[in-house]
Amino acid sequence: MADNIVFSIDPSSDLKIFLDQRKYTKVAVLTDENTLLHCYPLIQKGLSQHKVIQVKSGEEQKTIETCSQIWQAMTDQALDRHSVLIVLGGGVPGDMGGFCAATYKRGIDFILIPTTLLSQVDASIGGKLGVDFNHFKNHIGVFQHPSLTILHSGFLKTLSLRELRSGFAEIIKHTLISDAAMWEKIRSADYSTLDWQMLTKHSVNFKQKIVSEDPKEKGLRKILNAGHTIGHAIETYLLDSGNKVLHGEAIAAGLIAEGFTAREKGLLRADAFDSICQYVLKIYGKIDIDQNADETIVALTLQDKKNLGNKILCVLLEGIGKARWDCEISSDEVKRALSFYRSLC
Numbered sequence: 001m002a003d004n005i006v007f008s009i010d011p012s013s014d015l016k017i018f019l020d021q022r023k024y025t026k027v028a029v030l031t032d033e034n035t036l037l038h039c040y041p042l043i044q045k046g047l048s049q050h051k052v053i054q055v056k057s058g059e060e061q062k063t064i065e066t067c068s069q070i071w072q073a074m075t076d077q078a079l080d081r082h083s084v085l086i087v088l089g090g091g092v093p094g095d096m097g098g099f100c101a102a103t104y105k106r107g108i109d110f111i112l113i114p115t116t117l118l119s120q121v122d123a124s125i126g127g128k129l130g131v132d133f134n135h136f137k138n139h140i141g142v143f144q145h146p147s148l149t150i151l152h153s154g155f156l157k158t159l160s161l162r163e164l165r166s167g168f169a170e171i172i173k174h175t176l177i178s179d180a181a182m183w184e185k186i187r188s189a190d191y192s193t194l195d196w197q198m199l200t201k202h203s204v205n206f207k208q209k210i211v212s213e214d215p216k217e218k219g220l221r222k223i224l225n226a227g228h229t230i231g232h233a234i235e236t237y238l239l240d241s242g243n244k245v246l247h248g249e250a251i252a253a254g255l256i257a258e259g260f261t262a263r264e265k266g267l268l269r270a271d272a273f274d275s276i277c278q279y280v281l282k283i284y285g286k287i288d289i290d291q292n293a294d295e296t297i298v299a300l301t302l303q304d305k306k307n308l309g310n311k312i313l314c315v316l317l318e319g320i321g322k323a324r325w326d327c328e329i330s331s332d333e334v335k336r337a338l339s340f341y342r343s344l345c
């Protein structure tokens, strides 16, 4: 089932229209403290009787323990199978709240109202729900689609500039793997004048198309992991060494590192690679990655979920707008890419 997505200029009225049609027995709204403060006022008018369930913000809260609290609150409020859970927040409440709804009493309806750029262009599309388990990210979860997704760029006004820029990395990724003309548009524009609504629509349409062709990530959907093999390893390494970077910041570094490998393998032309390198550095600067980190980062790429056996499988660009998945890269190639990244100024 595809996501039912509304690009909304007035989320409270779009929510009201939907809720009036569905006639749910009970309505609960899941927020974190930031989305309760900044985003809830933008939907409150569209809600009649409802209860708010609030959890703490942050990836470290994306656990089964927090799910227990949410399931308990849903139980306390006596939500039945004809109730709905509205999830108002970024990818953390989105993945976790959707998972709680999809499993509560074997599944009740949920509505996603993503409030970060990252969740609007990526996390809320495609039906992947779940939580982290011990040190494993998104280890426990299900595929399930929301009954409705409301996308409203007005929520981004209160998002920190750093979170906004982090979400933008997924837009860059979507563009690099699918649309050379859009890439030219983005890189020739002034960052501060970028039209988030237009870019969100572009990314969402692209991700939806990919997901509808390959919902369970058997092949094509893997291209959405561009920049994520090395990027995610860098993110995990820095997190474990107490040097947390935002997801998109690590993915930006991953796009450069994997771009380097694609160029080295003769898949990506030098001028195309240079354009990626220059733009990503201009927007994100460079992350400090110690040379001693290389072995650990390689070991982390070897653990990547997308691998087969002990081969590192990666998405590589074959040009701007075109990508190939399941490309094998060696440990030495990862090290050379990291060393190139480190040499940039």
Ligand SMILES: NC(=O)c1ccc[n+]([C@@H]2O[C@H](COP(=O)([O-])OP(=O)(O)OC[C@H]3O[C@@H](n4cnc5c(N)ncnc54)[C@H](O)[C@@H]3O)[C@@H](O)[C@H]2O)c1
Residues within 6 Å of the ligand: 032, 033, 034, 035, 038, 039, 057, 058, 059, 062, 089, 090, 091, 092, 093, 094, 095, 115, 116, 117, 118, 119, 122, 123, 124, 125, 126, 127, 128, 129, 138, 155, 156, 157, 158, 159, 160, 163, 247
């Ligand atoms: N399901 C998927 O396909 C998919 C895809 C990509 C990422 N993800 C998941 O998404 C998560 C990251 O998402 P995220 O970056 O949105 O994180 P997040 O939900 O933690 O939000 C980031 C921060 O922004 C705050 N916030 C949210 N909306 C705000 C607003 N409008 N104004 C002010 N503050 C606001 C939050 O409280 C939080 O502190 C990760 O757990 C990742 O695994 C899932």
Ligand SMILES: [Zn+2]
Residues within 6 Å of the ligand: 122, 170, 228, 247, 251
């Ligand atoms: Zn990502």
